[in-house]
Amino acid sequence: MVDMTAGQSAAVPRQIRKPKSPIARFFGRRSTIAFLMALPLILLIGVLVIYPAFYSLHLATLNKRMTEFRGFDNFSFLLFKKDAFWTVVYSSCLFAVSAVIFKAFIGFVVAHFVHNIPAKGQRKWRGMLLIPWVIPPAMSTLAWLWLFDSSYGALNWTLAKIGIGPIPWIGEPGWARFSVILVNVWFGAPFFMIMYLASLKSVPDALYEAADIDGATWWQKIRYITLPMMRNIIAITTLFSLIVTFANFDIVRVLTQGGPLDQTHLFATWAFEIGIRSGDIPLGASVSLFMVPILAIAAVFILRDINKRGNEA
Amino acid sequence: MADVTLRKLVKMYDQVQAVKGIDLEIKDKEFVVLVGPSGCGKSTTLRMIAGLEEISGGQILIDDDVVNDVPPKDRDIAMVFQNYALYPHMTVHENMSFGLRLKKFPKAEIAKRVGEAARILDITELLERKPKALSGGQRQRVAMGRAIVRNPKVFLFDEPLSNLDAKLRVQMRIEIKKVHQTVRTTTVYVTHDQIEAMTLADRVVVMNGGVIEQVGTPQELYHNPRTRFVAAFIGSPSMNFVPCRLESHADQLAVRISNEIAFFMPEQKAARYKKLSGDGQLLLGLRPEHLTDMRQHMEPGCVPFDAQLEVTEPMGMETFVYFKMNGADMCGRVNPNAGALDGGPLKMAADLNNMHLIDAKTGLVL
Numbered sequence: 001m002v003d004m005t006a007g008q009s010a011a012v013p014r015q016i017r018k019p020k021s022p023i024a025r026f027f028g029r030r031s032t033i034a035f036l037m038a039l040p041l042i043l044l045i046g047v048l049v050i051y052p053a054f055y056s057l058h059l060a061t062l063n064k065r066m067t068e069f070r071g072f073d074n075f076s077f078l079l080f081k082k083d084a085f086w087t088v089v090y091s092s093c094l095f096a097v098s099a100v101i102f103k104a105f106i107g108f109v110v111a112h113f114v115h116n117i118p119a120k121g122q123r124k125w126r127g128m129l130l131i132p133w134v135i136p137p138a139m140s141t142l143a144w145l146w147l148f149d150s151s152y153g154a155l156n157w158t159l160a161k162i163g164i165g166p167i168p169w170i171g172e173p174g175w176a177r178f179s180v181i182l183v184n185v186w187f188g189a190p191f192f193m194i195m196y197l198a199s200l201k202s203v204p205d206a207l208y209e210a211a212d213i214d215g216a217t218w219w220q221k222i223r224y225i226t227l228p229m230m231r232n233i234i235a236i237t238t239l240f241s242l243i244v245t246f247a248n249f250d251i252v253r254v255l256t257q258g259g260p261l262d263q264t265h266l267f268a269t270w271a272f273e274i275g276i277r278s279g280d281i282p283l284g285a286s287v288s289l290f291m292v293p294i295l296a297i298a299a300v301f302i303l304r305d306i307n308k309r310g311n312e313a
Numbered sequence: 314m315a316d317v318t319l320r321k322l323v324k325m326y327d328q329v330q331a332v333k334g335i336d337l338e339i340k341d342k343e344f345v346v347l348v349g350p351s352g353c354g355k356s357t358t359l360r361m362i363a364g365l366e367e368i369s370g371g372q373i374l375i376d377d378d379v380v381n382d383v384p385p386k387d388r389d390i391a392m393v394f395q396n397y398a399l400y401p402h403m404t405v406h407e408n409m410s411f412g413l414r415l416k417k418f419p420k421a422e423i424a425k426r427v428g429e430a431a432r433i434l435d436i437t438e439l440l441e442r443k444p445k446a447l448s449g450g451q452r453q454r455v456a457m458g459r460a461i462v463r464n465p466k467v468f469l470f471d472e473p474l475s476n477l478d479a480k481l482r483v484q485m486r487i488e489i490k491k492v493h494q495t496v497r498t499t500t501v502y503v504t505h506d507q508i509e510a511m512t513l514a515d516r517v518v519v520m521n522g523g524v525i526e527q528v529g530t531p532q533e534l535y536h537n538p539r540t541r542f543v544a545a546f547i548g549s550p551s552m553n554f555v556p557c558r559l560e561s562h563a564d565q566l567a568v569r570i571s572n573e574i575a576f577f578m579p580e581q582k583a584a585r586y587k588k589l590s591g592d593g594q595l596l597l598g599l600r601p602e603h604l605t606d607m608r609q610h611m612e613p614g615c616v617p618f619d620a621q622l623e624v625t626e627p628m629g630m631e632t633f634v635y636f637k638m639n640g641a642d643m644c645g646r647v648n649p650n651a652g653a654l655d656g657g658p659l660k661m662a663a664d665l666n667n668m669h670l671i672d673a674k675t676g677l678v679l
């Protein structure tokens with residue numbers, strides 16, 4: 001009796017371990033559990049991102065009344081027959097690139113100033129400088145619209161006092177482009193400032209002291225220490241901002257509605273103009289799909305650089 | 314190559330004096346170590362010499378030129394930081410040559426100097442690596458290399474070894490000494506570790522609370538400390554202190570520790586302390602190596618006493634024994650064969666030829 005019990009209990013653990021159905025093993029794996037836990041999010045992304053993406057691909061292949069399949073006709077029409085398309089490509093690129101450059105530059109400079117404010121006052125300044133970024137852009141753009149007004153706006157009124165103007169801020173294509181970029185820079189620079197500030201704070205003071213002793217001037221310290229140390233943050237924020245800026249909608253929509261003469265349209269506003277306002281949804285979808293390859297190329301370039309440099313700092 | 318002179322040097326941080334007016338002359342080619350407990354103002358002093366901290370009062374002279382308002386880059390100094398402060402995005406070669414490249418040295422000269430320094434420090438194979446791919450000891454060498462290639466007037470070290478493990482620290486200590494013997498640049502070295510100070514320095518500067526307690530060669534500090542602080546700080550395990558009184562017996566002088574324990578002094582000590590009045594509060598200072606086991610043939614001046622041991626620490630070559638003398642904790646250093654046992658009695662001897670008497674009120678060694 002005693003022997004038997006002992007024998008049985010010894011056999012039990014072996015029994016638990018051995019026969020496991022393939023299904024049980026599948027559900028026991030860590031990767032499976034991880035996948036299951038991420039599933040709700042994956043489903044959400046599927047519904048909100050992937051489905052619309054494919055749906056717009058589908059839309060882009062239809063005719064204007066959405067009754068017939070037309071293949072790539074919409075795309076080739078845009079590329080070869082519609083001159084306005086190239087204007088939009090040009091102004092979108094101009095808008096995104098110049099706005100990001102200015103945002104990055106201003107953010108970098110302001111981050112340095114804030115970094116050098118003594119710790120006590122710094123919070124206050126950080127908070128104040130972030131204000132443009134936390135106001136919904138549609139609202140702040142409205143305020144800018146009033147400032148820009150050629151007859152009653154504060155800007156022209158002020159300029160008139162010192163004998164300049166009046167400037168057609170949104171009435172003339174060149175100035176309108178400038179104004180749209182200006183508002184975008186005003187709105188987006190705080191984001192760069194806060195990212196650069198965080199990155200500046202992570203550069204050890206001792207590096208600057210070592211550079212001081214090595215004989216570096218302030219500019220050489222920025223050139224050889226700060227910029228290389230911030231390289232990854234600069235790359236990521238630039239990419240991120242390039243994408244968001246390129247796809248900007250609200251500022252142009254509120255400020256110029258793409259005018260004058262469609263000169264300030266971006267992809268998003270033009271797609272809206274064609275798809276919703278003129279009622280050619282398939283063509284509008286095709287316009288917006290043209291953003292994908294352009295953004296993808298930018299992403300690949302910048303991310304490749306991050307991978308290359310990622311494991312040194 | 315240069316002299317460095319500090320005159321009444323003061324550093325204030327918001328009304329608090331971190332460095333309280335120190336005077337120090339460092340001679341050309343000398344290796345001077347600033348040593349003291351944490352927070353005593355060593356780094357602050359060093360950083361003022363480097364020009365990284367503003368000077369609140371007094372003067373710093375390098376080669377007879379007042380450099381108070383000279384920026385670090387024009388002081389012709391090189392510094393090795395505690396955490397090395399290597400530029401993480403540059404290779405070892407780029408790290409070492411950075412200063413020279415900024416000063417627009419010709420390429421050939423840079424290559425020659427970096428090669429030479431790399432050879433001295435034995436890091437030639439590491440030149441193309443980034444700091445991340447180096448061990449602590451290798452980074453330490455690179456940081457020294459960066460200082461050497463500049464061929465500056467003065468080397469400054471701020472606790473360069475404290476991030477290394479114990480074994481590597483001993484090794485790098487010897488390395489630093491060798492480098493100084495090769496390069497012979499005036500060096501100011503900061504550490505909280507008295508052993509580092511003793512082993513490296515031509516002269517040691519003991520600091521405490523923003524002032525200099527004593528300046529001297531390692532031997533001077535060890536044998537003739539001027540204050541109780543220096544006596545306790547230099548040497549490991551540190552000197553024992555026990556309250557005592559002086560007593561005259563005919564022509565002999567004795568230190569009385571308690572009713573039961575009193576030691577007669579050897580003549581040369583008696584002559585030195587004879588003029589002291591008997592009633593001041595005194596401390597008897599004896600280093601552990603002067604509290605030994607009783608042997609057959611003791612020198613004159615060694616007096617026997619009985620100790621009741623609490624703990625023993627066999628170190629191999631010697632054994633440290635801990636016991637109480639009239640309530641004061643004492644540490645002695647005995648022969649491993651002397652039969653010292655935890656909790657056991659031991660016949661010991663105090664070598665009064667090496668005794669110190671300290672005024673308990675002023676902390677001065679008499």
Ligand SMILES: Nc1ncnc2c1ncn2[C@@H]1O[C@H](COP(=O)(O)OP(=O)(O)O)[C@@H](O)[C@H]1O
Binds near residue numbers: 326349357
């Ligand atoms: N930036 C600072 N602001 C205020 N007090 C400081 C600063 N740096 C050092 N101190 C104070 O000055 C004293 C000396 O510091 P330090 O020179 O770093 O000491 P250590 O001898 O350990 O190197 C310390 O009491 C420290 O708290």
Ligand SMILES: [Mg+2]
Binds near residue numbers: 355356357472
């Ligand atoms: Mg320090």
